[in-house]
Amino acid sequence: MTTASPRCQIRVEVNGTPIERTVEPRRHLVDFLREDCGLKGSHLGCEHGVCGACSVRVDGQLVRGCLVLAVQVDGRRVETVETATPSPRLRALREAFVARNALQCGYCTGGMLMAALELVERHPDADRDAVRLGISGNYCRCTGYHAIVDAVCDVLAAQRAGAFDATPQEAA
Amino acid sequence: MNSPQEHPHLLPDLQPPPAVAEPDPLPPLTDDPRHIGVSHPRSAARRLVLGQGQFVDDIELPRMAHVVYWRSQVAHCRIGAIDASVVRGMPGVLGVFTGPDVARLCKPWVATLAHLVGIKSAPEYALAMDRAHWQGEPVVAVVAETRLQAEDALQHLVVEWDELPAVLDTETALDPGTPVIHPDLGGNLCFERHLDTGGVDEAFARADAVFEDTYVFGRHTGVTLEPRCQIADWRPGDQAGAAEGGQLTVYHSQQAPHMMQDLYCRQFGLQESQVRVVCRDVGGSFGIKVHAYPDDFATVAVAMLLGRPVKFVADRLESFVSDIHAREHRIKARIAAAANGDILAFEIDDLTGIGPFSVFPRTSGIEGNQVVNLTGGPYRHRHYRAALKVVFQNKVPTCQYRGVGHPIACAVTEALVDGVARQLGIDPLAMRLQNVIPDDAYPAIGASGIKLEVLSHQACLQQARLLCNYDGLRAEQAVLRARGIYRGIGIATLIELTNPSAAFYGVGGARIASQDGATVRLEPSGAVTVLSSVGEQGQGTEAIYAQITADAVGVALDRVRVVTGDTDVTPYGGGTWASRGAGIGGEAVLQAGLALRDNILSTAAVILQRVDARGLRLQRGVVVDATTGAALLPLAELGRIAYFRSDTLPKGCTPELMITRHYAQRDYPFIFTNGVQVSYVEVDTDTGFVKLLGHWAVEDCGRVINPMLVDEQIRGAIVQGIGGALFEECLYNDSGSLSNGSLGDYLVPMAGEMPDIVVAHVQTPTRSSRLGAKGAGEAGTAGAPAAVMNAINDALAPLEARVASQPITPEKILRALGKV
Numbered sequence: 001m002t003t004a005s006p007r008c009q010i011r012v013e014v015n016g017t018p019i020e021r022t023v024e025p026r027r028h029l030v031d032f033l034r035e036d037c038g039l040k041g042s043h044l045g046c047e048h049g050v051c052g053a054c055s056v057r058v059d060g061q062l063v064r065g066c067l068v069l070a071v072q073v074d075g076r077r078v079e080t081v082e083t084a085t086p087s088p089r090l091r092a093l094r095e096a097f098v099a100r101n102a103l104q105c106g107y108c109t110g111g112m113l114m115a116a117l118e119l120v121e122r123h124p125d126a127d128r129d130a131v132r133l134g135i136s137g138n139y140c141r142c143t144g145y146h147a148i149v150d151a152v153c154d155v156l157a158a159q160r161a162g163a164f165d166a167t168p169q170e171a172a
Numbered sequence: 173m174n175s176p177q178e179h180p181h182l183l184p185d186l187q188p189p190p191a192v193a194e195p196d197p198l199p200p201l202t203d204d205p206r207h208i209g210v211s212h213p214r215s216a217a218r219r220l221v222l223g224q225g226q227f228v229d230d231i232e233l234p235r236m237a238h239v240v241y242w243r244s245q246v247a248h249c250r251i252g253a254i255d256a257s258v259v260r261g262m263p264g265v266l267g268v269f270t271g272p273d274v275a276r277l278c279k280p281w282v283a284t285l286a287h288l289v290g291i292k293s294a295p296e297y298a299l300a301m302d303r304a305h306w307q308g309e310p311v312v313a314v315v316a317e318t319r320l321q322a323e324d325a326l327q328h329l330v331v332e333w334d335e336l337p338a339v340l341d342t343e344t345a346l347d348p349g350t351p352v353i354h355p356d357l358g359g360n361l362c363f364e365r366h367l368d369t370g371g372v373d374e375a376f377a378r379a380d381a382v383f384e385d386t387y388v389f390g391r392h393t394g395v396t397l398e399p400r401c402q403i404a405d406w407r408p409g410d411q412a413g414a415a416e417g418g419q420l421t422v423y424h425s426q427q428a429p430h431m432m433q434d435l436y437c438r439q440f441g442l443q444e445s446q447v448r449v450v451c452r453d454v455g456g457s458f459g460i461k462v463h464a465y466p467d468d469f470a471t472v473a474v475a476m477l478l479g480r481p482v483k484f485v486a487d488r489l490e491s492f493v494s495d496i497h498a499r500e501h502r503i504k505a506r507i508a509a510a511a512n513g514d515i516l517a518f519e520i521d522d523l524t525g526i527g528p529f530s531v532f533p534r535t536s537g538i539e540g541n542q543v544v545n546l547t548g549g550p551y552r553h554r555h556y557r558a559a560l561k562v563v564f565q566n567k568v569p570t571c572q573y574r575g576v577g578h579p580i581a582c583a584v585t586e587a588l589v590d591g592v593a594r595q596l597g598i599d600p601l602a603m604r605l606q607n608v609i610p611d612d613a614y615p616a617i618g619a620s621g622i623k624l625e626v627l628s629h630q631a632c633l634q635q636a637r638l639l640c641n642y643d644g645l646r647a648e649q650a651v652l653r654a655r656g657i658y659r660g661i662g663i664a665t666l667i668e669l670t671n672p673s674a675a676f677y678g679v680g681g682a683r684i685a686s687q688d689g690a691t692v693r694l695e696p697s698g699a700v701t702v703l704s705s706v707g708e709q710g711q712g713t714e715a716i717y718a719q720i721t722a723d724a725v726g727v728a729l730d731r732v733r734v735v736t737g738d739t740d741v742t743p744y745g746g747g748t749w750a751s752r753g754a755g756i757g758g759e760a761v762l763q764a765g766l767a768l769r770d771n772i773l774s775t776a777a778v779i780l781q782r783v784d785a786r787g788l789r790l791q792r793g794v795v796v797d798a799t800t801g802a803a804l805l806p807l808a809e810l811g812r813i814a815y816f817r818s819d820t821l822p823k824g825c826t827p828e829l830m831i832t833r834h835y836a837q838r839d840y841p842f843i844f845t846n847g848v849q850v851s852y853v854e855v856d857t858d859t860g861f862v863k864l865l866g867h868w869a870v871e872d873c874g875r876v877i878n879p880m881l882v883d884e885q886i887r888g889a890i891v892q893g894i895g896g897a898l899f900e901e902c903l904y905n906d907s908g909s910l911s912n913g914s915l916g917d918y919l920v921p922m923a924g925e926m927p928d929i930v931v932a933h934v935q936t937p938t939r940s941s942r943l944g945a946k947g948a949g950e951a952g953t954a955g956a957p958a959a960v961m962n963a964i965n966d967a968l969a970p971l972e973a974r975v976a977s978q979p980i981t982p983e984k985i986l987r988a989l990g991k992v
Contacts, residue, residue, distance in 0.1 A: 040230035041223020045397045046488040050915035081223035094221040098213045101884050104710030106220030107397045107455030136924035141397050141456050142710050144891030145923040
């Protein structure tokens with residue numbers, strides 16, 4: 001028989017908003033975001049660290065939200081697809097995804113956008129093959145990936161053309 | 173046409189591929205065509221890139237409880253004592269329910285169809301009663317205040333069982349010594365079919381070349397990234413728990429809301445007015461979410477028993493053992509051809525295993541039936557014989573998944589065509605051009621008896637030749653072979669069944685609508701709202717309906733809003749399956765939009781005090797004089813008068829500004845589409861690894877409503893086909909347990925291993941509708957396994973090796989090469 005689990009108080013900056021909650025130690029980050037913060041944009045596709053639908057950023061680092069515990073992000077900064085103040089690159093990725101129809105059902109899209117954002121920021125010279133490898137941690141069952149690669153390459157090209165020069169990269 | 177393919181050729185001296193001509197534009201459907209045929213981005217995608225979708229698991233209702241299921245741990249067992257005493261005392265637990273508890277509310281079902289003559293299945297219950305028939309069958313429901321509490325409690329459920337012998341191997345399922353899964357059925361045969369045109373033996377006897385092989389297709393499953401999920405919300409009537417007067421709302425990740433409404437009515441003894449099914453965002457479907465699952469009914473039953481909303485969300489591990497699986501065919505096949513290359517005959521013998529039950533309500537006989545119907549489909553031979561046996565086994569039930577029989581039939585057909593062409597020394601592309609039913613021969617009847625309205629195999633093959641630079645690829649292949657690099661080119665010619673009539677399900681007694689409806693309403697501001705019975709699972713259905721409506725009515729695209737997925741709101745209809753959304757649902761939208769335009773113009777004539785509407789046109793939201801083009805009446809003004817100032821209209825004039833039209837395709841059992849795919853691969857003969865270098869598709873789905881969305885349907889479907897061809901397989905151990913039932917172990921295609929996919933279109937509209945659209949959702953999956961397998965075998969041909977078993981793993985290639 002299980003007794004009441006211990007509880008931990010955590011403080012997390014989620015999409016720029018400080019949030020304080022009491023959670024069980026076993027609660028993973030996506031359940032925390034979805035259940036405790038009401039942010040439904042990060043999705044659970046496998047809950048064992050493979051599909052990438054739950055990808056979010058912690059202090060600018062891309063993580064699998066289902067493999068990180070909420071208590072591990074105490075004192076940290078979490079960024080999800082819902083962020084109300086998107087970086088110019090995330091905004092450009094969103095627009096490119098729509099323009100290229102780089103999503104169908106949209107279930108993988110939150111995680112895919114976060115993975116694409118990391119790729120655009122950290123690998124500005126990525127070519128088409130590198131983009132394919134870079135998003136290979138995120139499954140999409142609908143698109144066949146071609147349009148996603150197109151969209152990410154569009155944003156990389158815009159970045160190389162100086163579209164984001166006025167703004168420093170967020171995740172140094 | 174999308175951008176030229178970017179795969180670099182190794183040899184710079186090759187001629188660049190010749191330019192591919194754009195197809196001639198089709199004549200316009202409306203006065204002022206601006207949207208049909210245009211690659212508009214989907215407006216719904218904007219919500220999804222902001223993380224603002226609303227999937228079932230995102231919905232929270234007051235007092236909502238959560239159900240988890242204890243599922244059979246073994247392939248076949250007699251269920252013994254169930255001890256839930258500890259569970260009931262666990263924090264948050266609201267109830268524990270077994271098969272008999274749920275059976276008091278929900279009747280069992282037997283999934284058969286009258287037109288699949290002789291098909292048998294056994295009664296299936298929402299929760300297993302005395303026996304469980306596959307590893308994963310739901311047996312006990314545990315409901316708690318939270319999902320965590322329900323999962324915690326489930327750990328303490330004690331179920332005793334006696335393991336029974338399991339039937340696993342299809343080859344021995346019908347042997348006299350094999351246990352019978354359902355003794356009342358007298359055997360493990362679910363369905364069989366024989367088709368014989370006559371003349372087959374004579375054709376093989378006089379053939380100059382006969383090629384034969386045995387093709388094996390492993391089980392795979394759909395892996396919708398959003399697992400199956402639903403919320404059942406039961407509001408009792410006068411008496412708690414009584415069906416009379418109660419209201420059931422089910423939020424469901426489903427493709428066919430009216431079908432589910434009907435099934436909930438029938439299984440629980442309700443009427444349509446008591447049941448509402450709501451399908452908001454659906455996170456991938458592919459056929460996985462068009463079936464009625466035991467836990468669908470169990471979740472409704474426990475919501476009724478508790479009088480509270482209950483949410484069920486499958487986790488990934490239980491998805492693997494409870495979502496339908498598909499395929500698992502073994503086909504012995506042969507082809508006969510004359511020395512000049514003419515195909516004389518095909519013969520197949522298909523054995524397929526479908527698990528322990530035929531799946532409700534579409535049955536599990538359809539896939540095998542389609543293999544029989546479709547094998548040899550593109551070609552003009554007249555002699556064909558097919559035998560099909562569909563057998564029960566103790567594995568996850570199989571049923572319709574994207575492509576339904578097409579990938580099997582196409583892979584077998586195209587492998588045979590390649591095999592016999594190789595024997596005769598004929599180029600595979602030339603072999604197909606010689607043997608396809610010619611473009612000027614339609615309507616035609618295929619050897620299996622399928623009725624083909626109008627297809628364009630020759631045009632598609634010619635275009636595919638240019639699109640992939642076939643001659644250049646052949647030249648490159650030859651040069652590289654001399655260097656010990658093994659590349660192959662595979663071609664697949666395919667047909668795809670779309671726009672089904674009632675011949676698919678209705679004639680067999682399934683209460684699944686073959687028609688769909690659209691209601692189009694002018695709002696007072698001049699905006700237009702469309703309500704359609706076909707929903708959205710990401711294909712862009714709502715987007716193309718908006719495009720059709722904007723052109724049909726004569727308004728701006730951003731003035732149209734489309735509402736789907738709610739049986740309380742939309743017209744009645746079939747929903748999404750068999751590639752029918754564009755062709756059936758789209759035609760209903762077109763007809764409703766044109767009728768609304770006529771009524772708007774009639775109303776305008778009254779307001780403008782004209783004798784009638786002749787001489788008026790509706791263009792871009794304004795009623796104009798047809799002759800001069802002069803603006804006469806903006807829609808917002810018409811709407812203001814029609815809705816708010818009826819006092820100013822003459823007596824007897826009631827503007828009807830909301831129109832419903834339905835459409836069912838009745839001219840043919842199905843409207844077939846066609847296409848050609850080409851795959852270019854390199855096989856590493858030391859490791860058995862296959863690198864996909866390029867993939868091309870020429871597709872004829874009739875009138876293309878949004879080229880970008882069609883391209884994306886084709887690409888996504890091709891990658892699902894490639895998944896089955898190279899990676900995906902549900903592997904069972906000797907005792908009938910799934911041994912790779914996690915996303916870590918079950919391989920699905922990733923971006924890094926997929927090729928760019930170039931898509932082009934030939935447009936041959938169907939004459940069965942004004943819109944002329946055929947379906948486009950499944951052709952990619954139909955053709956890809958054939959193209960890839962043929963490409964691999966083309967690469968291996970100089971080594972006299974051949975593979976015929978999918979998924980084509982590196983191990984199978986090395987075995988074919990004799991290296992392991």
